[in-house]
Amino acid sequence: MMGKRTVAQEALFYEFGIERHVPASHLLRSIDRFVDLSGLRTHLRPFYSEIGRPSIDPELMIIGYCFGIRSQRRLCEEVHLNLAYRWFCGLGLEGDVPDHSTFSKNRHGRFRDSDLLRELFETTVRRCIEEGLVGGEGFAVDASLIKADANKQRSAEGSEAVDWEAMAETSRSVQEYLDTLDDAAWGAASETKPKFVSRSDPAAQWTGAMKGHAFFAYATNYLIDLDNAVIIDVEASRAIRQAEVGAARTMIERAQDIFGLHPERLATDTAYGSAEMLGWLGCVGIQFWGRRKR
Known part of the structure; x- marks a missing residue:
């Protein structure tokens, strides 16, 4: 017979490591392991202002391209909810996800002339050649x-x-x-x-x-x-x-x-x-x- 619904009592303290909740076979683990993205920041530096609010990490944009997420709002929602996305972007559990309007300005404005996808693509091909x-x-x-x-x-x-x-x-x-x-x-x-x-x-x-x-x-x-x-x-x-x-x-x-x-x-x-x-x-x-x- 159907038993009584069990409601878990919330613990006072949690021990949670986001690293062990990302599957070893996940695409983002392969990207993180084999493709060095550190050069993207140097490549994109001229497209950011030296003043104002902190910039958005380019890794958040890469998630949208890799998983075909075209909607800015949905991209923000997915990064907010998906542990693998948070791990890849270095947001942890409490990191704030930028507003969707900021994503839109980056994708259609700031990064439009930066050849970001070309830079990422050629970085991947070079790694394939090295291997x-x-x-x-x-x-x-x-x-x-x-x-x-x-x-x-x-x-x-x-x-x-x-x-x-x-x-x-x-x-x-x-x-x-x-x-x-x-x-x-x-x-x-x-x-x-x-x-x-x-x-x-x-x-x-x-x-x-x-x-x-x-x-x-x-x-x-x-x-x-x-x-x-x-x-x-x-x-x-x-x-x-x-x-x-x-x-x-x-x-x-x-x-x-x-x-x-x-x-x-x-x-x-x-x-x-x-x-x-x-x-x-x-x-x-x-x-x-x-x-x-x-």
């Missing part, structure tokens, strides 16, 4: 589509004249697009006009590449080492093949400059095998291994 997980002899490259938050009903036809300069005065995304019109991954990627252009996010590409309903999207391009499938570099671009091919070249050059990695071969689908790309690969001494895309 012998990256061979560097062979790379693979491919792109994935990321659906943009843009509504077709508020778009303009590609041939329609739009006063983008006027819209840029009130829209940050439009201004950023105008600033990148000469970049190979964006405006200069192709002279072909898309069927539709988003008024709120003109850098997003109208695409039907998924063989279903067309939508506005970006492309996330990956450069992957073939030994252990470690991602060496990532580059965003418009969701068209010309921009993706240009992004592949950018990533290969950046891997050489930053990590000193120069592959002997590049594995990808044959859609990357344009005459310009093949000529460039031949000049830099990289073999092209193309596979027909299904």
